[in-house]
Amino acid sequence: MDELVVQTKGLTKRYGDGDSGRLAVDRVEMTVRRGEVYGFLGPNGAGKTTTLRMVLGLIRPTAGSATVLGRPAGEPAVTERIGALIEGPGFYPYLSGRDNLRTMARYRALPEAMVDAALERVDLADRGKDKFKSYSLGMKQRLGVAAALMGDPDVIVLDEPTNGLDPAGMADMRGLIVELARGGQTVLLSSHLLAEVEEICDRVGVIARGQLLVESTVSALRGGRRLRITATPTDRAIAIAMRLAGEDAVQLSGDAILVDVPPERTPHVVRAFVTEGLDVHEVTISERTLEEVFFEMTRSGEHVHAADDLTSSLEAVR
Amino acid sequence: MSAATSLDLRASAPGPSAVLNSTRADLLRLRKWPAVWVTIGAWLALNAMFAYLFNYVTYSSGTTNFSTQGESRAELLAGLLPSGLPATLPQGMPLFGGAIMMVLGAIIAGNGYGWGTWKTVLTQGPSRTSTLAGSLSATTVLIAGVALATLVTDYAMSLAVALAESRSTALPGLGDLAQSVGVAFLVMEMWAMAGYLLGTLARSPAVSVGLGLVWGLVIEQLLRGVGGSLAWVDTFTHFLPGTSAGSLVGQMVGVDPGTPDATPGLLDALSYDRALLMVVAYLVLLPTLTWWLVRRRDVV
Numbered sequence: 001m002d003e004l005v006v007q008t009k010g011l012t013k014r015y016g017d018g019d020s021g022r023l024a025v026d027r028v029e030m031t032v033r034r035g036e037v038y039g040f041l042g043p044n045g046a047g048k049t050t051t052l053r054m055v056l057g058l059i060r061p062t063a064g065s066a067t068v069l070g071r072p073a074g075e076p077a078v079t080e081r082i083g084a085l086i087e088g089p090g091f092y093p094y095l096s097g098r099d100n101l102r103t104m105a106r107y108r109a110l111p112e113a114m115v116d117a118a119l120e121r122v123d124l125a126d127r128g129k130d131k132f133k134s135y136s137l138g139m140k141q142r143l144g145v146a147a148a149l150m151g152d153p154d155v156i157v158l159d160e161p162t163n164g165l166d167p168a169g170m171a172d173m174r175g176l177i178v179e180l181a182r183g184g185q186t187v188l189l190s191s192h193l194l195a196e197v198e199e200i201c202d203r204v205g206v207i208a209r210g211q212l213l214v215e216s217t218v219s220a221l222r223g224g225r226r227l228r229i230t231a232t233p234t235d236r237a238i239a240i241a242m243r244l245a246g247e248d249a250v251q252l253s254g255d256a257i258l259v260d261v262p263p264e265r266t267p268h269v270v271r272a273f274v275t276e277g278l279d280v281h282e283v284t285i286s287e288r289t290l291e292e293v294f295f296e297m298t299r300s301g302e303h304v305h306a307a308d309d310l311t312s313s314l315e316a317v318r
Numbered sequence: 319m320s321a322a323t324s325l326d327l328r329a330s331a332p333g334p335s336a337v338l339n340s341t342r343a344d345l346l347r348l349r350k351w352p353a354v355w356v357t358i359g360a361w362l363a364l365n366a367m368f369a370y371l372f373n374y375v376t377y378s379s380g381t382t383n384f385s386t387q388g389e390s391r392a393e394l395l396a397g398l399l400p401s402g403l404p405a406t407l408p409q410g411m412p413l414f415g416g417a418i419m420m421v422l423g424a425i426i427a428g429n430g431y432g433w434g435t436w437k438t439v440l441t442q443g444p445s446r447t448s449t450l451a452g453s454l455s456a457t458t459v460l461i462a463g464v465a466l467a468t469l470v471t472d473y474a475m476s477l478a479v480a481l482a483e484s485r486s487t488a489l490p491g492l493g494d495l496a497q498s499v500g501v502a503f504l505v506m507e508m509w510a511m512a513g514y515l516l517g518t519l520a521r522s523p524a525v526s527v528g529l530g531l532v533w534g535l536v537i538e539q540l541l542r543g544v545g546g547s548l549a550w551v552d553t554f555t556h557f558l559p560g561t562s563a564g565s566l567v568g569q570m571v572g573v574d575p576g577t578p579d580a581t582p583g584l585l586d587a588l589s590y591d592r593a594l595l596m597v598v599a600y601l602v603l604l605p606t607l608t609w610w611l612v613r614r615r616d617v618v
Contacts, residue, residue: 107442
């Protein structure tokens with residue numbers, strides 16, 4: 001099941017020539033496996049959309065390559081097996097939602113029944129006859145997803161699919177994506193919403209300033225759970241913690257110390273503190289959110305270091 | 319993996335079926351586009367007015383107007399009868415019809431960039447070549463339809479004149495009529511392809527329509543004016559699309575551009591054969607340039 005559905009090698013896009021050019025995507029090595037929901041995470045302008053456009057063959061890489069389903073990106077044979085919604089839905093404003101899908105379906109000679117099924121799937125069946133230009137942003141977005149679903153593609157590429165959706169619409173969209181993955185379709189999803197990615201993605205790739213900083217499972221990215229202890233005197237507390245967990249596993253955070261130990265060792269650690277005569281004020285198990293990890297990694301100038309840290313911590317987890 | 323997940327290349331091989339699918343898709347969205355009908359309707363209405371209505375009013379009131387000075391009333395009426403169709407039908411094409419068809423080509427190609435529809439279309443499956451071939455085919459179907467619709471309205475107008483004046487309603491020879499409609503189609507198709515190229519180049523309908531109209535209506539006219547005194551400019555104008563289209567129609571209907579009553583845009587700068595060759599050459603060159611552009615371009 002580890003077949004690679006999308007793979008990029010040294011994928012690079014530079015706009016403009018020479019040193020004055022802007023490097024939008026910088027040697028990105030991305031791998032998406034069959035059947036997973038892959039989250040492509042990054043701040044606005046990080047190069048997410050540009051990378052996805054190259055994966056779809058809409059723009060040509062300056063260097064490197066992208067393969068989809070084992071063939072070069074952009075080949076007709078590949079493109080018709082991908083459903084995509086890239087940078088907002090692009091439809092004819094004067095046509096109804098349904099006629100827009102009928103037009104797109106004709107490019108692959110798909111039966112009309114698929115159009116209605118796709119509308120049904122994104123809850124637009126009763127508005128299908130209305131003109132696209134009369135749709136709300138959320139409905140336009142859903143029509144874009146409907147177009148991407150037509151023809152049961154092997155891979156579905158969704159660029160910020162929850163953009164412009166209200167909270168209920170976002171929840172529906174996430175439910176739909178999870179459902180697609182359950183049905184065996186591979187979903188490549190870009191987002192700047194961490195909660196979204198944390199909730200529905202199996203693996204994530206984090207991109208900032210055109211570089212793929214890390215690619216891993218969500219849980220590995222967040223790292224293990226840590227013990228957060230407030231005890232006085234603090235210097236002695238640190239010394240004891242280091243003795244128990246090793247020097248590298250202890251970190252000071254304000255008044256508290258963070259100790260990397262498995263949760264089942266919690267009583268052992270607390271007992272040690274008490275036995276040594278320390279005053280223990282607070283013991284909690286702290287989990288890093290993806291948000292913390294993300295900001296750690298994408299903070300300006302430190303990302304390479306952070307990525308190294310992360311890679312080593314990932315190795316430790318394995 | 320199983321056969322179901324391996325790529326089935328036969329279904330997606332670029333070829334006639336991909337082009338046909340793209341043509342059908344583009345025809346669907348063109349057929350339902352109000353702007354297309356407004357443009358075509360405007361052409362048919364204006365053509366009927368300038369080619370028939372004004373001339374008939376002039377004829378029946380016995381006065382002369384700007385476009386009929388010096389023409390005898392008999393000549394005027396001859397052009398308005400069914401037998402005059404082959405000569406009357408293509409006269410408005412080089413300048414007027416051409417300009418409108420250029421607008422049509424430009425909006426068909428140019429609007430898709432702003433709406434993001436080319437992006438959506440190019441992620442459907444067919445290659446860029448197939449998609450473009452389909453879109454150009456759909457445009458060609460549209461232009462052929464316009465040529466036939468022009469024939470029908472012109473025939474209806476001429477029939478009305480003939481009945482009103484109790485003249486012969488006899489049709490002209492089928493060969494003459496076919497040649498006339500064919501020439502009209504070629505000229506309109508050439509301008510539509512020019513518009514399509516401009517729309518693709520500018521990625522916007524407004525810029526391309528503006529540029530195209532200034533070129534067709536202003537620059538070429540000015541260059542032909544300058545060509546009267548400068549030989550090399552004159553030679554240069556012989557290779558322009560407007561000169562080619564104007565000469566093709568001008569030579570067919572027999573025109574003397576020196577006289578004040580000549581229809582604007584009709585020329586005799588090139589021979590009929592040479593003009594036909596030039597128009598066909600443009601019909602190859604313009605789509606080829608568009609294809610080259612669409613193939614290599616990044617679509618955002």
